Amino acid sequence: MDDITKFAQQLGLSGEQDPIAEEACLNCRKSAISLNQPLKRCGNCRVAMYCSQDCQKANWKSHKRQCASSTQKQAKQGPSQGQxxxxxxxxxxxxxxxxxxxxxxxxxxxxxxxxxxxxxxxxxxxxxxxxxxxxxxxxxxxxxxxxxxxxxxxxxxxxxxxxxxxxxxxxxxxxxxxxxxxxxxxxxxxxxxxxxxxxxxxxxxxxxxxxxxxxxxxx
Incomplete structure (x- = not known):
């Protein structure tokens, strides 16, 4: 199970209508396909995805704890091959x-x-x-x-x-x-x-x- 799937499950977003699996904004739930534009990842954890800065700001209160957890985990693991x-x-x-x-x-x-x-x-x-x-x-x-x-x-x-x-x-x-x-x-x-x-x-x-x-x- 990858980090994105785990993140989705923790937020109660997994399942048939999983917007993360469809590359959807974590705040407004609109998919990249419906918006006709690529989504941007959180610059800190690189896991959460948003369609705009406004959505990222609106979602920060619910995301910040998971964001810090993901960042700490990545720091312990060290940089990935891609990084x-x-x-x-x-x-x-x-x-x-x-x-x-x-x-x-x-x-x-x-x-x-x-x-x-x-x-x-x-x-x-x-x-x-x-x-x-x-x-x-x-x-x-x-x-x-x-x-x-x-x-x-x-x-x-x-x-x-x-x-x-x-x-x-x-x-x-x-x-x-x-x-x-x-x-x-x-x-x-x-x-x-x-x-x-x-x-x-x-x-x-x-x-x-x-x-x-x-x-x-x-x-």
Whole structure:
């Protein structure tokens, strides 16, 4: 019997109408299928599932005791193989970013998005931390500034081995496309986290920009 089934039984939710087995929100009981969206696990115990933060907050009083119990059990057991794999992948990504090789391990589509978003976040950071304004934040066409950023990235070995003139033109085209990564729209740290579903993504993108510009934000 897995942890989710045990959890459901303790809460009196097991049986034919078991919403947990159907991946349903623990609070409102709506299934992922009916909501047409994936559910999110409790960030602490990783067992309870919710459709929204509002449902998670509403269910906290009844969930907190089980949450603490599940967390303590997981701490005694140590990290699972999946958690170890996730940690190793995260550590590897950060090390690659610090070495200026983060883009090298990505697919072409992901590399295009990452280099564009590293530029977008750096422009935002420079503005927030008083490092000056450029491109969009200077009420200018950001494209020439982004082209200069790409040229610096090429000179400093940040771009992946498959990068060439044709790939650069494709990246420039995507920088003003209909997708998320668009230099004509401002972006913040919270936006990056929401989009990539990765709390460390802003750090990775900032490391990429540091390698491009040779300086850290705020220095």
């Amino acid at each position: 170890k794999g996730e940690f190793n992948a995260t550590l590897s990504g950060l090390m690659q970013a610090a070495d200026g090789k983060y883009l090298h391990g990505l697919s072409e589509d992901d590399a295009y998005s990452a280099i564009i978003d590293s530029y977008r976040l750096r422009v935002e950071d420079d503005y927030v931390y008083g490092q000056g304004v450029s491109g969009l934040y200077a009420d200018e066409d950001p494209f020439p500034d982004f082209q200069e950023y790409l040229s610096l990235a090429e000179e400093r070995g940040v771009m992946p081995p498959w990068w060439n003139t044709e790939k650069r033109r494709e990246c420039e085209r995507r920088s003003n496309g209909a997708d998320w990564s668009n230099i004509f729209y401002a972006v913040e740290k919270s936006d990056i986290i929401d989009h990539y579903k990765d709390s460390l993504m802003p750090m990775k993108l900032r490391m990429v920009a540091e390698k491009v510009y040779g300086t850290r934000v705020g220095t």
